[in-house]
Amino acid sequence: xxxxxxxxxxxxxxxxxxxxxxxxxxxxxxxxxxxxxxxxxxxxxxxxxxxxxxxxxxxxxxxxxxxxxxxxxxxxxxxxxxxxxxxxxxxxxxxxxxxxxxxxxxxxxxxxxxxxxxxxxxxxxxxxxxxxxxxxxxxxxxxxxxxxxxxxxxxxxxxxxxxxxxxxxxxxxxxxxxxxxxxxxxxxxxxxxxxxxxxxxxxxxxxxxxxxxxxxxxxxxxxxxxxxxxxxxxxxxxxxxxxxxxxxxxxxxxxxxxxxxxxxxxxxxxxxxxxxxxxxxxxxxxxxxxxxxxxxxxxxxxxxxxxxxxxxxxxxxxxxxxxxxxxxxxxxxxxxxxxxxxxxxxxxxxxxxxxxxxxxxxxxxxxxxxxxxxxxxxxxxxxxxxxxxxxxxxxxxxxxxxxxxxxxxxxxxxxxxxxxxxxxxxxxx
Amino acid sequence: xxxxxxxxxxxxxxxxxxxxxxxxxxxxxxxxxxxxxxxxxxxxxxxxxxxxxxxxxxxxxxxxxxxxxxxxxxxxxxxxxxxxxxxxxxxxxxxxxxxxxxxxxxxxxxxxxxxxxxxxxxxxxxxxxxxxxxxxxxxxxxxxxxxxxxxxxxxxxxxxxxxxxxxxxxxxxxxxxxxxxxxxxxxxxxxxxxxxxxxxxxxxxxxx
Numbered sequence: 001x002x003x004x005x006x007x008x009x010x011x012x013x014x015x016x017x018x019x020x021x022x023x024x025x026x027x028x029x030x031x032x033x034x035x036x037x038x039x040x041x042x043x044x045x046x047x048x049x050x051x052x053x054x055x056x057x058x059x060x061x062x063x064x065x066x067x068x069x070x071x072x073x074x075x076x077x078x079x080x081x082x083x084x085x086x087x088x089x090x091x092x093x094x095x096x097x098x099x100x101x102x103x104x105x106x107x108x109x110x111x112x113x114x115x116x117x118x119x120x121x122x123x124x125x126x127x128x129x130x131x132x133x134x135x136x137x138x139x140x141x142x143x144x145x146x147x148x149x150x151x152x153x154x155x156x157x158x159x160x161x162x163x164x165x166x167x168x169x170x171x172x173x174x175x176x177x178x179x180x181x182x183x184x185x186x187x188x189x190x191x192x193x194x195x196x197x198x199x200x201x202x203x204x205x206x207x208x209x210x211x212x213x214x215x216x217x218x219x220x221x222x223x224x225x226x227x228x229x230x231x232x233x234x235x236x237x238x239x240x241x242x243x244x245x246x247x248x249x250x251x252x253x254x255x256x257x258x259x260x261x262x263x264x265x266x267x268x269x270x271x272x273x274x275x276x277x278x279x280x281x282x283x284x285x286x287x288x289x290x291x292x293x294x295x296x297x298x299x300x301x302x303x304x305x306x307x308x309x310x311x312x313x314x315x316x317x318x319x320x321x322x323x324x325x326x327x328x329x330x331x332x333x334x335x336x337x338x339x340x341x342x343x344x345x346x347x348x349x350x351x352x353x354x355x356x357x358x359x360x361x362x363x364x365x366x367x368x369x370x371x372x373x374x375x376x377x378x379x380x381x382x383x384x385x386x387x388x389x390x391x392x393x394x395x396x397x398x399x400x401x402x403x404x405x406x407x408x409x410x411x412x413x414x415x416x417x418x419x420x421x422x423x424x425x426x427x428x429x
Numbered sequence: 430x431x432x433x434x435x436x437x438x439x440x441x442x443x444x445x446x447x448x449x450x451x452x453x454x455x456x457x458x459x460x461x462x463x464x465x466x467x468x469x470x471x472x473x474x475x476x477x478x479x480x481x482x483x484x485x486x487x488x489x490x491x492x493x494x495x496x497x498x499x500x501x502x503x504x505x506x507x508x509x510x511x512x513x514x515x516x517x518x519x520x521x522x523x524x525x526x527x528x529x530x531x532x533x534x535x536x537x538x539x540x541x542x543x544x545x546x547x548x549x550x551x552x553x554x555x556x557x558x559x560x561x562x563x564x565x566x567x568x569x570x571x572x573x574x575x576x577x578x579x580x581x582x583x584x585x586x587x588x589x590x591x592x593x594x595x596x597x598x599x600x601x602x603x604x605x606x607x608x609x610x611x612x613x614x615x616x617x618x619x620x621x622x623x624x625x626x627x628x629x630x631x632x633x634x635x636x637x
Contacts, residue, residue: 013579021586029593077470087467088475228589236578333581334454337486344592
C-alpha cells in the first residue's frame with residue numbers, strides 16, 4: 001500500500017513541481033559556488049581582513065545607540081520590528097515625556113532641553129528606511145542623521161544601568177526595537193580580530209569537521225522551501241480521492257483510518273525529502289573533494305537533513321493533511337503560507353543562529369558560527385523534537401477525523417455548503 | 430429572461446454560493462495587514478511594504494478558484510448545457526473577482542491615508558498589477574493541470590521566489606517599490622490579464 005501511494009504521488013503534477021522548485025531554489029539561492037575554492041574554510045593568517053562582528057563593547061555601543069535614539073526622539077518616529085515586520089511608532093505626549101526622562105539620564109541634558117528639540121530635522125531628507133537583502137529579507141537601514149543634532153552619553157554610568165534604561169526604552173516603544181538588550185550588540189559592530197577569526201576556524205574544524213559548516217548553510221536555505229512544498233503535495237493527495245470519486249470505495253475497505261492516513265502522510269514526507277537527500281549526497285561528495293587531505297564528517301549532510309530539515313517537512317505535511325481532512329478544502333495551504341511568512345520575517349534577527357522559540361525554519365545563514373551552534377544546540381534540538389512531535393499528533397488527529405468521516409459523523413465544508421444553499425434556496429422560494 | 434439578465438442572475442448566485450469563502454479569506458488577509466504591519470506615518474516607500482507583501486496574495490485567493498465550482502466533470506457538463514454559455518459564466522466570475530481585486534487594495538490605501546501615510550494612485554495600481562499577475566498565473570495553472578493544489582502552488586512559489594531572486598526578475602519583481610525602484614508594474618498588469626484571458630477559452634474548450 002505504501003509503495004502504491006508513493007508511486008501515485010511520484011507521478012503527480014505537484015510532486016514534479018516540488019522537485020523542479022527544489023532544484024531551482026538550490027541553484028539560485030545556495031548555488032554550486034558555496035562548495036567552491038573561494039568559499040573554502042581556511043586558516044586565517046595575521047594581517048588579513050576577517051570581516052566584522054557584533055560586540056557589547058560599551059565604548060562602541062553606548063554612543064551609537066544613543067545617537068540613533070536621539071535622532072528618532074527628535075523626529076518622534078521610532079522604527080521597531082515587534083514580529084519581524086516594520087513598524088513606525090509615534091509616541092503620545094505623555095510617553096514622549098517619559099522618553100525624555102530616560103534620555104535625560106543617559107545624556108545629562110534636562111528633559112526640557114530635550115523636549116525643545118522635538119520636531120527638528122533629525123534625518124536627512126529621503127533617507128532609506130529599509131532595503132531588500134540578497135536573500136529577500138527586509139533589512140532595516142539607519143536613516144542618515146542631521147549632523148547638527150548630536151548627543152553623547154553621560155560619562156560614568158555602568159553598562160548594566162545603560163542596558164536597564166534601554167530596556168525601558170524598548171518597552172515604551174512596544175518591543176522589537178534595536179534598543180532591546182539582546183539587540184544592542186548591533187550598535188557595536190567592529191572589525192573581527194585575528195584571534196576571533198582563528199577561534200571561528202578552529203570551531204569549524206573541531207566541531208563541524210568542515211562539511212558540517214557547509215551542511216548547516218545548506219539546511220538553512222533548504223528548510224525555507226521545505227516549509228511550504230510538502231503541504232502542496234499533501235493537500236493534493238488528500239483531495240485526490242474525492243476528485244476521482246474513489247472516496248467511498250476506499251472508505252469501505254477494511255484497512256484502518258490510521259493506516260490510510262499514515263501511509264499517505266509518510267509517502268508524502270518521503271517524496272518531499274528525496275530531492276533534498278539527493279542534493280545532500282552530491283554535496284557530501286563535493287565537500288570531500290574540496291577538503292582533500294583534511295578530515296570531513298561524511299554524515300554531516302545527512303545528520304543536518306534528518307535533524308534540521310525533516311521536522312519542518314513533517315510539520316508542513318501534517319498541517320496540510322489535518323486541515324484538508326478537517327475541512328475538505330485546500331485551506332491548509334493558506335495557513336502554511338501565513339505561518340511561513342510570519343516565521344521568515346520573525347527570524348530576521350536570528351540569521352546567525354540562536355534558534356529561539358517555536359521556529360518553523362530555524363536560521364543559521366553563515367558558514368561560520370560553529371560555536372553558536374554548539375552553544376544553542378539544545379534549544380535547536382528542543383525546537384525540532386517539538387515540531388516532529390506536533391506533526392505526529394496532527395497525523396493522529398487526521399486519522400480520527402477520517403474515521404469520523406467514514407462513519408458519517410464529521411461535519412464537512414461540503415455538507416455545510418449544501419445546507420446553507422438549500423436553506424437560502426428555500427427562503428428565496 | 431434576456432441573455433444579459435440570465436448572466437447577471439448566474440453571477441449573483443455564483444457570488445453568493447461559491448465566491449463568498451474566497452472573498453472572506455481575502456478580506457481576512459486585508460484585515461490582518463494592519464495587525465502585522467504598522468500603517469501609520471509611513472513615507473511612500475514604507476507604504477509600499479504592506480501593499481507589496483500582502484496584496485498580491487489576494488489575487489491568488491480571488492482568481493485561482495474561478496473554475497473550481499466545475500472541477501467535477503459531471504457538474505461541468507450540466508453547467509455547459511445551460512442557457513448561459515460557459516465562457517460567459519467564467520467571464521462574469523473573472524470580472525467580479527477583478528472588481529474586488531481592485532477594491533481591496535483601495536480599501537487598505539484609504540486606511541493608510543487616514544493614518545497619515547503617504548499613499549499615491551501608483552501604489553494602488555502596483556498592488557492591482559501584482560495581484561492580477563499572481564491571480565492570472567493561478568487561473569492558467571488550474572486550467573492546465575486541473576489540480577487545485579498545483580494551481581495554488583505556481584503563484585505561491587512565484588511569490589516565494591521573489592524573495593530570493595529579487596531584482597533579477599526585472600519588471601516582474603513583486604517587491605520593487607518597497608526597495609526604492611520606481612519602475613512601472615504595467616507589464617505585470619498586462620501579463621496577468623493575458624494569462625486570465627487565455628485561461629478562459631482554454632477551460633471552456635478543454636475535453637470538448
